[in-house]
Amino acid sequence: MSHPNAFLAPKGRLELAKCIVKDGWTYRRAAERFQVSVSTARRWAVRFREDGEAGMEDRSSRPHTSPGQTPRRRERRIIALRVNRRWGPDRIAYKLGMHPSTVHRVLSRYRLAKLTWQDRATGRAIRRYEHEYPGDLVHVDIKKLGRIPDGGGHKVLGRGAGRKNKTGTDANRRPGYAYLHNAVDDHSRLAYTEILTDEKQETAAGFWERANAFFESCGVTVKRVLTDNGSCYRSKLFAKALGAGIRHKRTRPYRPQTNGKVERFNRTMLEEWAYAKPYASETERTAAFGAWLHDYNHHRGHTSLKGQPPASRVPNLAGDYS
Numbered sequence: 001m002s003h004p005n006a007f008l009a010p011k012g013r014l015e016l017a018k019c020i021v022k023d024g025w026t027y028r029r030a031a032e033r034f035q036v037s038v039s040t041a042r043r044w045a046v047r048f049r050e051d052g053e054a055g056m057e058d059r060s061s062r063p064h065t066s067p068g069q070t071p072r073r074r075e076r077r078i079i080a081l082r083v084n085r086r087w088g089p090d091r092i093a094y095k096l097g098m099h100p101s102t103v104h105r106v107l108s109r110y111r112l113a114k115l116t117w118q119d120r121a122t123g124r125a126i127r128r129y130e131h132e133y134p135g136d137l138v139h140v141d142i143k144k145l146g147r148i149p150d151g152g153g154h155k156v157l158g159r160g161a162g163r164k165n166k167t168g169t170d171a172n173r174r175p176g177y178a179y180l181h182n183a184v185d186d187h188s189r190l191a192y193t194e195i196l197t198d199e200k201q202e203t204a205a206g207f208w209e210r211a212n213a214f215f216e217s218c219g220v221t222v223k224r225v226l227t228d229n230g231s232c233y234r235s236k237l238f239a240k241a242l243g244a245g246i247r248h249k250r251t252r253p254y255r256p257q258t259n260g261k262v263e264r265f266n267r268t269m270l271e272e273w274a275y276a277k278p279y280a281s282e283t284e285r286t287a288a289f290g291a292w293l294h295d296y297n298h299h300r301g302h303t304s305l306k307g308q309p310p311a312s313r314v315p316n317l318a319g320d321y322s
Contacts (some may be wrong), residue, residue, distance in 0.1 A: 008036065010056040016041060017048035019055065029160055048239035070106055074098075078106050088115055130187060130304075134314050135220040137186040137249075140208065140227045142199045145274060147175035147282040175282060179203075180269070183211040184262045185220065188313035189302055191265055193293055201235035208241045219316030222246055226259055268296070 008016070016034045019025040020041065025033075031041040047055035070078075081092045089103040096103075131137045147164070179199050183192045192214045196203050208225070215222055224247045227233040233250070242248055251258035273292040279285040301307040311317045 006033065010058075013056040014048070014053060015043045017044045020045040021048055070098075070102060075110075078103055079110060079112065082107060082112055086115060124282050133186065134185050134188045134190070134213065134218075136221045137224045137226055138211075138215070138222050139182075139184045139186060139259050139265075140211075140225055140233070140258060141182050141262040141266065142204070142230070142232075143180040143182060143266045143269070144199075145178045145180055145270075146181065147178050148279050148285055149175045150281050157252070178282070178286075180266075181207040181211075182262055182265060182269075183208070183215075184265045185310070185314075186226075186261055187217070188220075189261065189305065189310040190215075190218065190220070190297055190314055190317070191293065191310065193269070193289070195289065199230070199232055201232040201237045204230075204232035205235070205237045205241035212246075218314050220314060224249055228253065228256070228259060229253060272296075 007151060012034065014038070016030055019033070020027065021031050027038050027041045027045070030045075031038045032039070077096060078092055081087050081095065085093070089100045092098075093103045097194045098213060129231040179196050181194050181196055181199075181204065184190070192211045194207055194210065196207065203278065212222055223245075228251050232238060233248075239248065258264055269292075273289060274285065279288075296310070298309050298311045300309055302310060305313065
């Protein structure tokens, strides 16, 4: 589409065509006057004779026929594989002997939803939501993470030596697991995490009391908490820690997508902290966590927040850090 103020926009084309059709100018004279080629002057004159002023508007550059377009029967096979098996362009292309880019164009032409927007089990579109204010909903979850033995694991020592250092001969030397208790605000993605030794009800209840105090210190009043159906979250002790002012919601069984924001936080935490570099010990990795969490909350751009950090959505917190 041409710019409306361009010299040969629809208004300029109309003047050129009128000079030829109504005033009797030759194609060459009009072309010189409007500084275009003779063929261009001829084209606009012909379109003015055929369609009048409407012929001066831009037309689609799409060809009238596309002999090289994928046959309709092949397109139906592509759509059937996508809908019934939920395969991506690469896998469909290998199945049908086509190029993946061709399959991608067909899927785009029919505006089929991306696989990341669908539930793989049912094929239904994933319902994404975001609460309006901080504290309207806080996602709580526990991530179990294997500890690093002293001296390093397989990333530092290699596969064989790392396994030997991890298992050893003395059961008391085995590193075991760390339990990361996480609380993530639904609206702002502001996160609070503690690395604890277990996932018992007493531990989960104590964690929530400290997490709630953290959110209150940021000016966030928690109204609802969403957890899975773990035994620690179904206990009376955890309900007592929540208190009467906070509503407790639970995810549907075998539906971790419902608690997706904290699940995504777990993945980010593993990629950018836990497995970001080879640590020589669990102590070294734990010592690095505080700085990473601060960077996540106050400096790291979040894709769902248009590149802004979670602190930008908490008015009482955003100005406390540079």
